[in-house]
Amino acid sequence: MQRNKFIFSLILLTGLLASDMLFAQGKATWIWYPGDYEIWLGNNMQNRRTERGSFLPPFWKYDSHFIMVDYSKEFDLKEPEEIEIYTEGDYNVKINSNLIHGTPKKLLIPAGKQKLNFKVYAQDRVPALFVKGKTIVSDASWKVTNEDKEWIDESGKVSDVSGTKYLLAGSWNFENPLSPPSKFKLPTEPQAAVSVIKTENSWLVDFGKETFGFVKLHGLKGKGKATLYYGESKEEALGIKTCETLDDLEINNATAKDTTLTGSRAFRFVNIHFDAGINFESVSMLYEFLPVADRGAFKSSDEQLNKIWEVSKYTLHLNTREFFIDGIKRDRWIWSGDAYQSYLMNYYLLFDSPSVTRTLLANRGKDPVTSHVNTIMDYTFYWFMGIYDYYLYSGDKLFIQQFYPRMQSLMDFCLSRRNKDGLLEGQTGDWVFIDWADGLSKKGEVSFEQLLFCRSLEAMALCANIAGDKESAVKYTDLAKDLKAKLFSIYWNEDKSALVHSRVDGVQTENVTRYANMFGIFFDYFNEAQKQAVKKNVLLNDKVQKITTPYMRFYELEALCAMGEQALVLKEMKEYWGGMLNLGATSFWEKYDPNESGAQHYAMYGREFGKSLCHAWGASPIYLLGKYYLGVKPTSAAYAAYSIEPVLGGLQWMEGKVPTGDGDISVYCSTKEIRVKGDTGTGTLRFKSKTKPVSKGNMVRDLGNDMFEMTVEKGKEYVVKYSAK
């Protein structure tokens, strides 16, 4: 599918709209206005958060789908063809602009050139269409409009002579006409409890590890009330006054009946309190999950590291659902900064592009833009950065072409809020987040925000070019250059040899924090001297405020890896993530402070069990190990060119796979041997060796300073004997 998209977008760009040819023999699928189902589903999913029985939806603006949508496609039929029609919502059909009587479920389309139009209306769900004939099938090649008749611009949009602006239809994988998009539910599978402690009117059920889904009470009978108190820890399940989630049940079963709770919850333990007269035989649960395969792999000589990778994988899976969410217990919302990290991990485990685009689209919502994404300034920028990376890893030009106008309007919002110096500071209603850290100042113009803003402008320049908006590409490039220069003229402190945290009332503050400095490294904004200075004065300086969230540990460790500190990072990973494992973690946490003990670990936000014990941002070892140990990363879009720079960082050996849009890249590396194979593009293997490496055909190039390089052609396996340095 990904490849099809890419081919299609190229054809689109060269003006040969041969979509009929490409898709004619395809499968029928439910289609919708692109981005709309994602918004609808996102609203529904995010609304499922409850707090002790209360409905607790997000506190930011919700957008809606377009409720009236017109779908169309032209066909040239050799013979008449009957189509079946399924819609979500009221509809009408036109053949060559002639309205057909009634709302037919089946329709005979005559031979010859035929333009079909379906107009579908639905308020409660996305107006979707499924059409299936011998050659006529609804798919992503159909044109779609909400009839906004906007003046046509040049950014990759397809239009007809009437002036209606068309996009191409959105779809996912809904190929059953009787399972329309609005009925979509993630699949479930039964899981048994590991142990149960029973008292007269309560059961404490342990599922052995963090899990997510629907509790099932088998053979439930009697009349009365029951309450289920959920816990990611035993303490939380027992803390019936303070646990974060609970469900109240009214039971009136004369005969025994298996009862599955309707709300999905995150838990390891369930503490069930019930009235006298209520009975049930056993408790299980239905584990709910997104069916997506693990394509990435990692294994090494270090068993603890392997465990860290496995638990990271499970953590990411639990938080990869309809969308990439923050954590499964509490918010279950689509936070752009959290999702951004999941995107990166995804490229090293799942390579599931639909999960990335679904999340990007739900997060962006619709115009007009009246606030930052999730109300957070930094989270707006992570959204742009997410697209930048998505293009690099996937090469999906069509996505950018279709949604470039939404990128523009969000960037216009940012640009309209710059102060007289062209910098962004928090305005009323803005949340400047950065990180959960004690005493972190958000006042004035924070350097970290300008840095992300600058990267976002670079992303806009890239996407403007892809969308064919050359004029804006120049504008964004200039804006980025200008802002980058300001980053140094305003925030760089020569004495401290680092970027300071902020400027307040026109004056540089004294405070140095890690944030802007570590991003500056892997954004490659520093020169080599600055990098080394920042590494010494900030990253490796214990006097600079420490980071306690895995969220920012992600970037801190990435910066260190980018500086070649894999050995140090390996030690840190084992201490930090290993620390959680030592405390019995079965998934990684929202925050971990080794100085805390016991149930202290479960508290956050002033609440006894406020902390999430399964947070997506806890799974970053997947990314770090894939990108900086196996060392695989694309250097041009869609891995057309990529590099493999394995670094053992003290391991005896490691092996693994990194997925791409077109097969995998496999790496084995010990202190003596490197084996690589890539199913895609052209790779460059780079490594250090104390001795001259040996490989079949002697294809290794000596770069000097013990550095060697070798070209990795698609589909071939390479074995190098060397001596790790």
Added chain:
Amino acid sequence: MQRNKFIFSLILLTGLLASDMLFAQGKATWIWYPGDYEIWLGNNMQNRRTERGSFLPPFWKYDSHFIMVDYSKEFDLKEPEEIEIYTEGDYNVKINSNLIHGTPKKLLIPAGKQKLNFKVYAQDRVPALFVKGKTIVSDASWKVTNEDKEWIDESGKVSDVSGTKYLLAGSWNFENPLSPPSKFKLPTEPQAAVSVIKTENSWLVDFGKETFGFVKLHGLKGKGKATLYYGESKEEALGIKTCETLDDLEINNATAKDTTLTGSRAFRFVNIHFDAGINFESVSMLYEFLPVADRGAFKSSDEQLNKIWEVSKYTLHLNTREFFIDGIKRDRWIWSGDAYQSYLMNYYLLFDSPSVTRTLLANRGKDPVTSHVNTIMDYTFYWFMGIYDYYLYSGDKLFIQQFYPRMQSLMDFCLSRRNKDGLLEGQTGDWVFIDWADGLSKKGEVSFEQLLFCRSLEAMALCANIAGDKESAVKYTDLAKDLKAKLFSIYWNEDKSALVHSRVDGVQTENVTRYANMFGIFFDYFNEAQKQAVKKNVLLNDKVQKITTPYMRFYELEALCAMGEQALVLKEMKEYWGGMLNLGATSFWEKYDPNESGAQHYAMYGREFGKSLCHAWGASPIYLLGKYYLGVKPTSAAYAAYSIEPVLGGLQWMEGKVPTGDGDISVYCSTKEIRVKGDTGTGTLRFKSKTKPVSKGNMVRDLGNDMFEMTVEKGKEYVVKYSAK
């Protein structure tokens, strides 16, 4: 209500937000995000159009309500108070920012200062709230936000310190908690048929006059099919292949059952065809209507004119429903240009402000603006003009303050589409309508569009001042002045002494049409010499293309009245509207051409029965007679000052009432006596008399040239003896 609103808006302006005080003892009512229910209901209503059984919704962009809304209000309670809570959608409740457990239906609010917040979510309908306690009631004083956290501007918005932008809640008259907004239906009452012609398998039922509602088949029994063919004329009902609306029924009633059709239709005749084996006893219908009282009245010495007024009244009623619609048979849509005329008629018959604001809000929809209202350039301008007039007649400042941002964004859209000369011409996707008239050119820059654009800019200047946006008021005033100057420099042709129709490729066209010229008169854009020239060279010039729609006849006759040609207009009214009556019309038509005959009158748009025989724009005599014969019109907002200038135009006598927001203005005028009384403001009676008029207390002022004037104080009746000239 209207008065309350006005008082409230004044208080708002002076900064004394004493809403609690004003509304504390009020009635609980369902509330919503202002404008949202209007959009939702408008979508639903407009979707009810069918064409021969097919769903036929509008072809313009549909907008949606905000699906997540937060309602709040602060109270200072002397004692604890229990409230009942009803919502449309999922919700949670906070007291002083503390989330309450669960979703309570009743809640005890403690004594003291309490801030209540209700967050309500609904996708399928508008998230609405109804709260009722002893003193706590949901009403239009509650604050409401969709949590867009927009930067607060100064245009009358109420905000709290968190930066959330608040508006005040919208409401209508839904005071029953068990009848929520989404269940709203207009009331109906039974109407009997006047005659039935029966054959073996068909009945032709005549209801005696144009009507609207749901056909009811009494004692329906048997198994098989029936089809109802509706006709505004007998010919249409009998034209089963070409009639515009029909309903197919599948019947399977073992025992006789009264069956009411689910779809509302417009008709006088129903032609029912049914299978053998289907029986029914009789046919009636449920007449569906908006319950709104006739407050205006008109009666005169001319019986035909009285009949014209009565049929106009019935025509307006049929088209005044959930919204002011175009016509009841065919579109049933909210067309801004059509609605604009209904607003004006409304001021002289119903003075139902909620119908005006509902229609304005549904027509405007939401941001972003991506096309003209109804896709028609002129219809965008009528929307602005509608607000201008609404303020003049009602004085409703709060409406303008709340929706000024939507006025701004629509005007920004217009301004962004000006060409290099600052003029508007049709772009791809724009419809330049003007009127249904053969061969009317829409090319280039049409003078009529610039004229309406200019008036719209004047409306913006007025509203900017009301919304406290002084800077923009200056901007809009300057833009309007500049455009007005261009109207004359570009379109005025000295030889023709008139505005020409258009400019194409920079060259003034030769064509003179009535449109810009007649609007120029009652917009008062011409000087006296220009007015007289336009009257002679255009209005009274038979060589200038004639107008055949009541839509533009409205303005043509208004222009003539504004020039003192009431006698001529009376003759025209009697010919044109009288002509329809002579053909048996029971409501006034979309178009009337006296040169046509028989069933030719029913055809339009190339369809045999395409013409609507009950079109709102056919009811303009209501407006003309009220404003230019009884002669009543406001001269400052909300009739604080107004004028009465009765003109008999050849009638022996006339009497009538004109409604205002604060009582009526009554006028009786014969050739010898004038009697007036006003329940509001300060009126000025002006009239011509051959002799010196006599009134009690001699309060008449002589203006010279046989013109006299008298002040009409509120609540007093005045009798003047005079001699009509």
